[in-house]
Amino acid sequence: MRIKRGRAWWLVGVVVLVGAAAMRGGDTAVAQSGTSLHGRVRIQMPDGTSQYAQDAVVWLSGAAGPQADASASGPASSSKPSAISHPKMSSEGKRFLPHVVAVQAGETVDFPNVDRIFHNAFSVSPGNQFDLGLYRKGASKSHTFATPGVVHVYCNIHQDMAGYVLVLPSARAVVTGADGGFRFTDVKPGRQNMKVWHPMSGEIEVAIDLQAGVTRQWDVELDATRFRRVVHKNKYGKEYPPVRKDADRY
Numbered sequence: 576m577r578i579k580r581g582r583a584w585w586l587v588g589v590v591v592l593v594g595a596a597a598m599r600g601g602d603t604a605v606a607q608s609g610t611s612l613h614g615r616v617r618i619q620m621p622d623g624t625s626q627y628a629q630d631a632v633v634w635l636s637g638a639a640g641p642q643a644d645a646s647a648s649g650p651a652s653s654s655k656p657s658a659i660s661h662p663k664m665s666s667e668g669k670r671f672l673p674h675v676v677a678v679q680a681g682e683t684v685d686f687p688n689v690d691r692i693f694h695n696a697f698s699v700s701p702g703n704q705f706d707l708g709l710y711r712k713g714a715s716k717s718h719t720f721a722t723p724g725v726v727h728v729y730c731n732i733h734q735d736m737a738g739y740v741l742v743l744p745s746a747r748a749v750v751t752g753a754d755g756g757f758r759f760t761d762v763k764p765g766r767q768n769m770k771v772w773h774p775m776s777g778e779i780e781v782a783i784d785l786q787a788g789v790t791r792q793w794d795v796e797l798d799a800t801r802f803r804r805v806v807h808k809n810k811y812g813k814e815y816p817p818v819r820k821d822a823d824r825y
Contacts, residue, residue, distance in 0.1 A: 611790040612783065613758040616751055616771060618797040627755030628773055628797060630675040632741050634748035635759060636768040636780075643749040643759050661685045661717060664728065664738050666694040671728060671738030675774065677748040680723050684740060687715035695731035697810045700724065703742065706731075706810055725772075729807055734815040737807070739774050775799035 612635075618628035634643075665672050666688045676684055686696045688710055697706040702722030709732075710716060720726060720742045730736035741748070749757045764787040772778040776797040785791055809815055 609761040610764050610785045610787055611758070611760045612762055612767075612769070612785060612793060613756070613790065614793040614795065615755040616757065616773075616795050616797065617755060618773060618776060619800050620775075621800055621802050623800065625796070627751075627753065629751055629753050629755065630673070630739075631751045631755065631757075631771055631773040631797070632675060632677045632748050633751065633757040633769065633771050634677070634743060634746040635762065636746055636770055643747045643757070645749050645752045645756055645758075663687060664696075664740070665689050666696065666730065666736070669730075669733050669736055671696075671730075671736055673738075673750065675739045675741065675750050677741045677743060677750050678720055679746075680721060680742055680744055681719065682742075683717050683719045685715050685717045688712055693732065694736075695810075696728055697731050698726050698728050698740075699810065699812075700726040703740070727807070729810075731810045734807070734809075741772060769793065771795050771797065773797055773799065775802040 616628040616631040616633065617625055618631070619625050661683045662676050662678055663685045664676050666686065667690060669690065669692075678684060686707055688694045689712065691712050693709050693711055695707065695709045696716070698704055702724060703718075703720050703726045705718040707716040707718065720740060723742045723744045726740040726742060728738040728740060747759075749759070751757055762785060764785050767783050767785055768780055769783050770778060770780045776799040779795070779797065781793070781795070783791065783793055
């Protein structure tokens, strides 16, 4: 699958820093039938600085259900929260938290409102359009994402609120924390295609050879130096009205 972020795809550059290391001493043993892959993602920012890439999504395309975690850091909509535990993207402090959620096609995401004001989460991304309508503090609505791709999530009331749901065909994925770290364990040995996506850089793909019983480190650096923020419209395709003094009522 090739995931593109509008016209930003051609802006993506990548420098891949490669390292490999066998486990030694007191390191946790890796099952001989599988292997472990870990690393960190860095990103070159528009101002030229480099930092660890928080909210990058890392996944192994075609991997048979590997365990995954952020290593060092850890089609219908419903007006009722489900009893099943789903990934969440909360409206909190006039932000979507977490900023990025990665799910498999067919998976449901809950959108609780924890603010004291109203919110209206929506998306016009092709194949995953939804509009959860206006809802108050304590309420939660949900949407099932059917089509692989990048879903831009906005609030119809607060223009500065923006989040992303990355819908993947089947692969297990990890969203990096503040340290940019990721880890996959019990991965089938052989050649694996690792993909990395970030809202500011787009997607890159690298092929990695994994050996049984060996821990592989693979660090990635993304290029977002040409990223420019695009002002979006509301769910009706119109400009947002000017912010009023009583905006916090909503």
